[in-house]
Amino acid sequence: EPRMARDDVIKGTDDDAIISKLSAVNLAYLDDPFVKYFVKRPSRRPPLINRGSYLRTRTLDLITEQFIKNEIKSASSPTIPSTTPIRKQIVSLGCGSDTRYFKLKAKGLSVHKYFEIDFQESSAKKAATIKKNKAFTDVIGDPDLKVGLGGTELYSKDYCLLSGDLREFEDTILPKLKAQGFDTSLPTLFLSECVLIYIEPKDSDAIVDWVGANMTASLFVVYEQINPTDAFGAMMLRNLKARNIELPGIHAYPSLKSQEERFMSRGWTLAQAVDMNALHDTLPETELKRISSLEIFDEVEEWQLLASHYCVAWACHVHGSGSKADGAA
Ligand code: SAM
Numbered sequence: 140e141p142r143m144a145r146d147d148v149i150k151g152t153d154d155d156a157i158i159s160k161l162s163a164v165n166l167a168y169l170d171d172p173f174v175k176y177f178v179k180r181p182s183r184r185p186p187l188i189n190r191g192s193y194l195r196t197r198t199l200d201l202i203t204e205q206f207i208k209n210e211i212k213s214a215s216s217p218t219i220p221s222t223t224p225i226r227k228q229i230v231s232l233g234c235g236s237d238t239r240y241f242k243l244k245a246k247g248l249s250v251h252k253y254f255e256i257d258f259q260e261s262s263a264k265k266a267a268t269i270k271k272n273k274a275f276t277d278v279i280g281d282p283d284l285k286v287g288l289g290g291t292e293l294y295s296k297d298y299c300l301l302s303g304d305l306r307e308f309e310d311t312i313l314p315k316l317k318a319q320g321f322d323t324s325l326p327t328l329f330l331s332e333c334v335l336i337y338i339e340p341k342d343s344d345a346i347v348d349w350v351g352a353n354m355t356a357s358l359f360v361v362y363e364q365i366n367p368t369d370a371f372g373a374m375m376l377r378n379l380k381a382r383n384i385e386l387p388g389i390h391a392y393p394s395l396k397s398q399e400e401r402f403m404s405r406g407w408t409l410a411q412a413v414d415m416n417a418l419h420d421t422l423p424e425t426e427l428k429r430i431s432s433l434e435i436f437d438e439v440e441e442w443q444l445l446a447s448h449y450c451v452a453w454a455c456h457v458h459g460s461g462s463k464a465d466g467a468a
Pocket residue numbers: 149150151152153156157232233234235236237256257258261303304305306331332333334337338
């Protein structure tokens with residue numbers, strides 16, 4: 140079945156991501172004691188890739204931390220004081236071997252419920268790694284941590300790893316979320332890091348539509364490729380295609396503007412997209428100095444080219460506020 144073969148290739152993209160992340164950790168770009176448990180054969184990646192993994196992870200970590208600490212500022216209304224305890228949820232779509240839940244909770248940053256979702260085969264591998272290493276179970280800190288569905292899912296007080304196909308969001312994923320206490324009335328961050336791009340736009344749009352229509356207050360963050368039509372973008376796509384990887388989503392959302400439109404055209408309150416060059420420019424001087432000292436980095440032009448092909452988009456939607464201008468990152 141061609142769809143199954145294609146899905147296997149897509150599942151494999153997580154191996155690449157986590158090996159690159161470990162390379163960045165081992166060179167001290169990133170601090171993450173959990174990544175190593177997911178990599179059998181570590182390999183050092185070129186400086187360009189290390190810097191990319193660093194910036195991508197740092198950016199999404201910062202957004203997630205700000206969401207947890209109530210530092211997401213509103214354009215029109217006063218910021219909610221950070222002393223107000225608000226129950227929140229995070230949903231990581233296509234989580235792969237991502238370690239953000241563990242990294243943040245180990246730093247004392249947690250939410251009411253953190254849900255992770257991936258294909259069954261991927262979630263099974265992740266569940267097994269988590270279950271057998273004390274480093275993970277200590278952070279989960281729940282003596283009633285349960286394994287479900289033949290070892291493919293994990294359920295605990297604040298962390299749930301669920302299995303399923305995101306292309307069946309309403310029929311398959313949503314009932315599983317609800318069974319684990321997912322609450323549409325709580326402020327919720329949806330994270331999609333290099334995931335929606337692999338899905339046909341009709342399926343990713345269905346997720347965005349559902350979230351916009353049903354969540355009381357949501358923040359949706361997308362990290363993915365853009366600019367497929369310039370020379371470098373076309374080469375990037377050819378290289379992926381040679382490895383049997385296709386990015387159907389990139390043709391529907393090829394630019395910063397269209398990444399914003401994917402939310403704004405569906406009635407979201409606010410959306411903004413920036414490329415990785417813009418994010419690189421916001422690195423504090425001390426941080427830039429620190430990462431520059433880690434390894435020789437002289438591919439500045441190649442870096443700028445690469446960085447112009449990746450973006451972070453975020454969008455907010457708040458229901459019943461009576462104002463269109465609520466919520467801005
Ligand atoms: N978000 C993780 C990260 O940034 O480290 C993993 C990224 S990896 C490139 C893409 C992930 O999306 C894979 O783990 C893959 O299995 C998952 N994925 C892609 N399409 C999916 C679908 N239709 N249903 C569930 N998971 C999917």
